[in-house]
Amino acid sequence: MNRYTTIIIGGGLGGLLCGILLSKKGQKVCILEKHKHVGGNLQGFTRKGEYFDTGMHYIGTHKPGSILHKVFEIFGANEFLDTQDLDSNGFDTISFRGKDYKFAVGFENFEKQMIDYFPSEKDGIIRYVKTIRDIYKSLSIDTIFNPILENQHLCESAYEFISSCTSNEALQNVLAGNSPLYAGEKSITSLYMHALISGFYIEGAARFVGGSHQFAEKLAAQITENGGCVKTDCEIVSLNIKDSKISSCTDTKGTVYEAESFVSSIHPAVLMKIIPETGLRKAYQKRIENLKNTTGIFTVYAVMKPDTFPYINSNFYVYRNNDVWLSKETESDTFPSSYIFMTSAQTKQQQFAKTIKIMTYMNFEQVRRWENTLKKKRGEDYENFKIQKAEQILQAVGEKFEGFREKVQEYYTSSPLTFRDYTATPEGSIYGIVRDFHKQAESYIPVRTKIPNLFLTGQNINLHGILGVSIVSLLSCSAVLGYNIRE
Ligand SMILES: Cc1cc2nc3c(=O)[nH]c(=O)nc-3n(C[C@H](O)[C@H](O)[C@H](O)COP(=O)(O)OP(=O)(O)OC[C@H]3O[C@@H](n4cnc5c(N)ncnc54)[C@H](O)[C@@H]3O)c2cc1C
Numbered sequence: 001m002n003r004y005t006t007i008i009i010g011g012g013l014g015g016l017l018c019g020i021l022l023s024k025k026g027q028k029v030c031i032l033e034k035h036k037h038v039g040g041n042l043q044g045f046t047r048k049g050e051y052f053d054t055g056m057h058y059i060g061t062h063k064p065g066s067i068l069h070k071v072f073e074i075f076g077a078n079e080f081l082d083t084q085d086l087d088s089n090g091f092d093t094i095s096f097r098g099k100d101y102k103f104a105v106g107f108e109n110f111e112k113q114m115i116d117y118f119p120s121e122k123d124g125i126i127r128y129v130k131t132i133r134d135i136y137k138s139l140s141i142d143t144i145f146n147p148i149l150e151n152q153h154l155c156e157s158a159y160e161f162i163s164s165c166t167s168n169e170a171l172q173n174v175l176a177g178n179s180p181l182y183a184g185e186k187s188i189t190s191l192y193m194h195a196l197i198s199g200f201y202i203e204g205a206a207r208f209v210g211g212s213h214q215f216a217e218k219l220a221a222q223i224t225e226n227g228g229c230v231k232t233d234c235e236i237v238s239l240n241i242k243d244s245k246i247s248s249c250t251d252t253k254g255t256v257y258e259a260e261s262f263v264s265s266i267h268p269a270v271l272m273k274i275i276p277e278t279g280l281r282k283a284y285q286k287r288i289e290n291l292k293n294t295t296g297i298f299t300v301y302a303v304m305k306p307d308t309f310p311y312i313n314s315n316f317y318v319y320r321n322n323d324v325w326l327s328k329e330t331e332s333d334t335f336p337s338s339y340i341f342m343t344s345a346q347t348k349q350q351q352f353a354k355t356i357k358i359m360t361y362m363n364f365e366q367v368r369r370w371e372n373t374l375k376k377k378r379g380e381d382y383e384n385f386k387i388q389k390a391e392q393i394l395q396a397v398g399e400k401f402e403g404f405r406e407k408v409q410e411y412y413t414s415s416p417l418t419f420r421d422y423t424a425t426p427e428g429s430i431y432g433i434v435r436d437f438h439k440q441a442e443s444y445i446p447v448r449t450k451i452p453n454l455f456l457t458g459q460n461i462n463l464h465g466i467l468g469v470s471i472v473s474l475l476s477c478s479a480v481l482g483y484n485i486r487e
Helices: 015-025 067-074 107-117 119-137 156-165 168-176 191-203 213-225 268-274 282-290 328-332 364-370 379-399 415-422 437-443 464-483
Strands: 003-010 029-032 044-047 049-055 082-084 092-096 099-104 207-208 228-232 236-242 245-251 256-264 297-302 314-321 338-343 355-362 408-414 454-456
Touching: 003 015, 015 029, 015 067, 015 213, 015 464, 029 256, 049 256, 092 107, 092 168, 099 107, 107 119, 107 168, 107 191, 119 156, 119 168, 119 191, 156 168, 156 191, 168 282, 191 464, 213 228, 236 268, 236 314, 256 464, 268 282, 297 379, 297 415, 314 379, 355 364, 355 379, 364 379, 364 415, 379 408, 454 464
Parallel strands: 003 029, 003 256, 029 228, 092 314, 256 454
Antiparallel strands: 044 049, 082 207, 092 099, 236 245, 245 256, 297 355, 297 408, 314 338, 338 355
């Protein structure tokens, strides 16, 4: 009999974290994942023996005492993270107008290094770093449970704050140089989002070793050990309602799963499509369906000729234009107007890069003409489109790292269509729902719904990334259990 205490739809980070905590609390939990593997954006793929991460690749600090470590302590998941610290003098390198600026680990070091680059901007840099640190440090296990909308910095603009610290355009851009971590847009990104993510990485940045999929697999194994189950190849196509509550859900094969509570970690707009019309108010459904999503991404996964390109313990954010923020204008610039370049860590001591990932923003409009095609069957014109884009990217990388193209043995690519089909995110959006500081209340989605036993979790609820999704998972589990998880 497929009957559980809680069923979790979707086995990405959000679903797995909820699964681990609820099963630890003694619930009989079952995770139902559409894809062949768990992980969602923690998935990777292997070609000819080489492994590639597709989504999450590096995280901020998870050292004892950090917020992530404390949150993971509650899940019992700290031991599952296998990472390597990135270069403490430059975990990220921002390449802007032909010059490299390194982000140092630690607020003091970061400040000092920025002052070295921009000595005349000392006062503004000090103010910037203090504000970022204060906002980031205000996040604690206690404040996590405060209503997120109470934070004043959610309604302030990141761009305007940075501009108030310095009028130096290069410095303004450098400080926001790793804004692709949150698809930052000048006109909508809040200071809170910028500060939380920047502060998290400045305090310590680390890369997954051997692939982020291992983390997902360890979480799934622990759920099974706790008495729960994880079913893959199990796409949920309907939620069934009885007496104003969700009684069960059904997968594509017609199998029915019953539970007392249901947690959805899938994109809320996708959830709206599988809930019966009687389930939620029309106005709520419409609001969710109309929320804007973040942009998509095009990735080149390069296999390097042996011992030709060094392993670099830093992520490069390379800008070929004059503005680091995402905007319609930057999208139409010469492609790629910017890209992220990362050598992958297969082991902890690595001299040469075996594989390299290069990512650039790509709006869904660029691939819309193939939106009704299936994976691996999109046709020759799509394959040619991808080759053309990949070659443009490799050429751009060659402008930064001389002779790069010749060192690439072969490559694979993914587009927003790939993400749409592997994670079921509308239009292959990278981080799900857009957060606009002008409309915080509108884009805010609570973990509880009007259906008393249906809860939400995952990157679309509040914040994406390892930190955001972990915090949301704590809130979702507290709502399911009916008490603050800390008590
Ligand atoms: C390219 C890229 C790079 C990133 N880099 C970083 C990074 O460096 N650091 C960082 O912290 N974050 C990063 N992120 C963000 C981070 O990966 C995500 O925020 C996080 O993994 C989202 O987890 P989730 O569980 O909310 O959603 P997802 O990972 O999307 O999981 C949802 C799951 O639900 C499943 N599903 C969907 N529909 C159904 C259905 N009907 N039935 C059953 N299952 C279903 C999907 O298959 C999927 O497995 C990156 C994301 C992307 C795309």
